[in-house]
Amino acid sequence: MKTWLPPLLGVVKRELLRFVNQRERFFAALVRPLVWLVVFAAGFRAALGLSIEPPYQTYIEYEIYIVPGLIGMIQLFNGMQSSLSMVYDQEMGSMRVLLTAPYPRWFLLLSKLIAGVVVSIVQVLAFLLIARFFDINLPYTGILILVPVLILTGLMLGSLGMLLSSTIKQLENFAGVMNFIIFPMFFLSTALYPVWKMRESSDVLATLVQWNPFTHAVELIRFSLYSTMNWLALGVVVVITLLFFFMACWSYDPARRFRASRTKKA
Amino acid sequence: MSNFALDVRNVSFSYGKKAALNNVNIQIEQGQTCVLLGPNGAGKTTLFSLISGLFSTREGDIAIAGKSLRTNGASALAPLGIVFQAQTLDLDLSVQQNLAYFCSLHGMNRHNAGNRIADALSRLELLDKRHEKVRTLNGGHRRRVEIARATLHQPTILLLDEPTVGLDIPTRRTLIDYLHNLPSQDGTAIFWATHLVDEVAANDRVVVMSQGRVTGDATAENLASQTGTDSLEAAFQVLTE
Numbered sequence: 001m002k003t004w005l006p007p008l009l010g011v012v013k014r015e016l017l018r019f020v021n022q023r024e025r026f027f028a029a030l031v032r033p034l035v036w037l038v039v040f041a042a043g044f045r046a047a048l049g050l051s052i053e054p055p056y057q058t059y060i061e062y063e064i065y066i067v068p069g070l071i072g073m074i075q076l077f078n079g080m081q082s083s084l085s086m087v088y089d090q091e092m093g094s095m096r097v098l099l100t101a102p103y104p105r106w107f108l109l110l111s112k113l114i115a116g117v118v119v120s121i122v123q124v125l126a127f128l129l130i131a132r133f134f135d136i137n138l139p140y141t142g143i144l145i146l147v148p149v150l151i152l153t154g155l156m157l158g159s160l161g162m163l164l165s166s167t168i169k170q171l172e173n174f175a176g177v178m179n180f181i182i183f184p185m186f187f188l189s190t191a192l193y194p195v196w197k198m199r200e201s202s203d204v205l206a207t208l209v210q211w212n213p214f215t216h217a218v219e220l221i222r223f224s225l226y227s228t229m230n231w232l233a234l235g236v237v238v239v240i241t242l243l244f245f246f247m248a249c250w251s252y253d254p255a256r257r258f259r260a261s262r263t264k265k266a
Numbered sequence: 267m268s269n270f271a272l273d274v275r276n277v278s279f280s281y282g283k284k285a286a287l288n289n290v291n292i293q294i295e296q297g298q299t300c301v302l303l304g305p306n307g308a309g310k311t312t313l314f315s316l317i318s319g320l321f322s323t324r325e326g327d328i329a330i331a332g333k334s335l336r337t338n339g340a341s342a343l344a345p346l347g348i349v350f351q352a353q354t355l356d357l358d359l360s361v362q363q364n365l366a367y368f369c370s371l372h373g374m375n376r377h378n379a380g381n382r383i384a385d386a387l388s389r390l391e392l393l394d395k396r397h398e399k400v401r402t403l404n405g406g407h408r409r410r411v412e413i414a415r416a417t418l419h420q421p422t423i424l425l426l427d428e429p430t431v432g433l434d435i436p437t438r439r440t441l442i443d444y445l446h447n448l449p450s451q452d453g454t455a456i457f458w459a460t461h462l463v464d465e466v467a468a469n470d471r472v473v474v475m476s477q478g479r480v481t482g483d484a485t486a487e488n489l490a491s492q493t494g495t496d497s498l499e500a501a502f503q504v505l506t507e
Binding site: 009011093096102 | 320339341343344353355358359367368371372373
C-alpha cells in the first residue's frame with residue numbers, strides 16, 4: 001500500500017532542518033516584526049487614534065492593533081522566503097529530486113507548501129512569546145484558535161509564493177518580485193491601519209485595501225485572536241488559497257520552464 | 267505488459283515547432299547495461315526528462331518495469347533510480363540527512379531507511395562521511411553520495427546522466443567500475459548517457475542518438491563492425507554525422 005505520510009514528513013523535516021541551519025533567517029524573521037512592534041508602533045500610537053470596531057470591545061493600544069498584521073507579515077515574508085528557496089532548489093537541481101519522486105506533483109508541491117507553513121507557525125509562536133515581554137498579552141484561547149487559522153493563511157501566502165516561484169527563472173529576479181508584491185500587499189492592507197482610516201485619505205486606496213487578499217488574511221487572524229470568526233475573510237482566504245494553489249500546480253511544468261530557458265538562450 | 271526494465275516506444279517530443287525526439291524506440295532488459303551515446307543536442311536530456319517524468323509524454327509511451335507512465339502516472343517512477351548530471355544534493359544538510367530525505371520521498375519508514383542507508387554508504391565506502399555536511403565533501407564524494415542515494419530504494423533501472431563529468435581520472439575509474447558491476451551484483455539495469463566513449467565496456471549495449479533519432483543500437487564491438495570501422499569512436503563519428 002502506498003504510504004503518503006513519509007514523503008510529507010520528510011519534506012517538512014528537511015524544511016525545518018534548513019531553517020534551523022539558517023539561524024540568520026530565524027533571527028531576521030523575529031527582528032522584523034519586533035522592530036515594527038517596538039519602534040514603529042511606539043512612534044505612531046499617538047498619531048493614529050483608533051475607534052472601537054470588531055473584534056475589539058473597547059479602545060485598544062496601537063501595539064495591540066498591529067499584532068495580527070505583524071503575524072501576517074511573518075507569514076507573508078516566510079511564504080516569499082519559501083518560494084525563494086524553491087527558486088534556489090531549481091537552480092541547484094534539488095527540485096528535480098522532489099519532482100521525480102513516485103507521487104503526484106500536486107501532492108509533492110502541497111507537501112512543500114505545508115513544510116513552509118510549519119516553519120511560519122514556529123516563527124509566529126516565537127514572536128508572540130517575545131511580544132509578551134513588551135506587554136502584548138493576548139488571550140490564550142485566541143492563540144489556540146489562531147493555530148488552525150495560521151495553517152490556512154500560511155497556505156494562502158505560501159501558494160502565492162509558489163505561484164511566483166514557478167514564474168521566476170532566476171534567483172536574481174526575485175528582488176523585483178519582493179518590491180512589487182510584498183510591499184504593496186503589506187502596506188495596502190489592514191495590517192497597519194483599519195480600512196476606515198485609509199478611506200479618510202483616499203477612497204481608491206481604501207478599495208484596494210478591501211480587495212487585497214492579504215487584508216482578509218490579517219482580519220481572519222485578528223478575529224481568531226479574540227475567538228470570533230470573520231466569515232467573509234475566511235471565505236476569501238479559502239477561495240484564494242485554492243485558486244493560487246491550482247495555478248501554482250498548473251504553472252509548475254518543468255517542460256515549459258526548460259522550453260522558456262531554451263528560447264531565452266536562443 | 268512488457269517485462270523490460272525500461273520500454274520506450276514510439277516516443278516523439280518537440281519544443282514548440284522544434285522536434286527534439288523523433289519516434290525513439292529503446293527496450294532495456296532486466297540487468298542489462300545500455301550506454302546512450304550522443305553529441306550535444308542529440309536529445310539525451312529530453313529523453314531522460316521524459317523517462318524521469320519531469321516532462322509529460324505526448325506521443326508514444328514509456329514503461330518502467332512494466333508500468334506505463336501514461337496510465338500509472340508518477341507511481342510508475344517507483345522502480346527508477348536517477349543520477350542527474352547536475353549536482354542535486356542539499357549542501358547544508360549532512361550525507362545522512364540527504365539520504366534520509368530521499369528515503370522518505372520513496373515512502374520508506376525510518377527503520378527500513380536506516381538499514382538501506384548504512385548498506386549503501388558501506389558499499390560506496392562513505393560510512394565515515396555519514397554525518398558530514400555535503401558542502402564539506404569534494405566532487406568525487408558528492409558524486410558517490412548521489413549514486414548511493416539513487417540505489418537506496420533498490421531500483422529496477424538506474425538512469426545515469428553523465429555521472430562522471432568533472433571528476434578526476436582515478437575517481438572516474440572507480441565509479442565506472444562500480445557502476446559496471448552493479449547489474450551483476452543487484453540485477454539492476456543501467457541506462458547511462460555519456461559522450462565519453464572510454465566509459466563503454468566491450469560487451470555493453472550501445473545506443474547512438476543523433477538529432478533526436480536512434481541511429482545505432484548494438485554492442486560496442488558489433489557497432490564498429492556494422493559501420494565498417496575499427497573502433498567505437500570511429501563508429502560514433504559515422505553514426506552522428
